[in-house]
Amino acid sequence: MLRAALLLFCLLTIPLRANLGETVEQCVARYGRPVGYSEASAKLPFGTVAYSAGGYTLVVFLMKNKEVGARVSKADGSAFTEVERQNIMNADSQASSPWTAVANDDPGTLRWTRADKATVLYDKEKHVLIFTSDEMAGAMHSAQQPPASNAEPAQATASTPVPPSSTPGAPAPPATNSP
Secondary structure (H helix, E strand, O other): OHHHHHHHHHHHHOOOOOOOOOEHHHHHHHHOOOOEEEOOOOOOOOEEEEEEEOOEEEEEEEEOOEEEEEEEEEOOOOOOOHHHHHHHHHHOOEOOEOOEEOOOOOOOEEEEEOOOOOEEEEEOOOOEEEEEOHHHHHHHHHHOOOOOOOOOOOOOOOOOOOOOOOOOOOOOOOOOEOO
């Protein structure tokens, strides 16, 4: 009982995620020193910065020094309760544009959107919340388009494999480089 009360207190008093649009500096001020990062590439047009705080792991997706998405999970890998999901989503809510649940064809995923075209997905099996902005979705779409030239596509090399994402539609996890 005491553990549940302490968890609820932490959820209500500590912001668990950075807000879409925050800068790297604002994220560092909120969460402290990152525990990992990755840089943007031709395949993945944004970099990542990972944080670990209060029993949660937060991976922030960045473009031009601005957060365009995030992935939130519990450090122990357990599922979020409805209250936890709502508290985390409300930390990135805008008063004029609240999150609205939308129908989803995938029974293993819950989905919400808001007026600025930001989206939240909750993967029930992987126990992860994924926040994406319209800017992130556009960059991912552009990165997946074939080159506009008539040249032959480049051959993939085995020297730099990219691990597949563990969640459909989610970016791959960041590398574990130390900052």
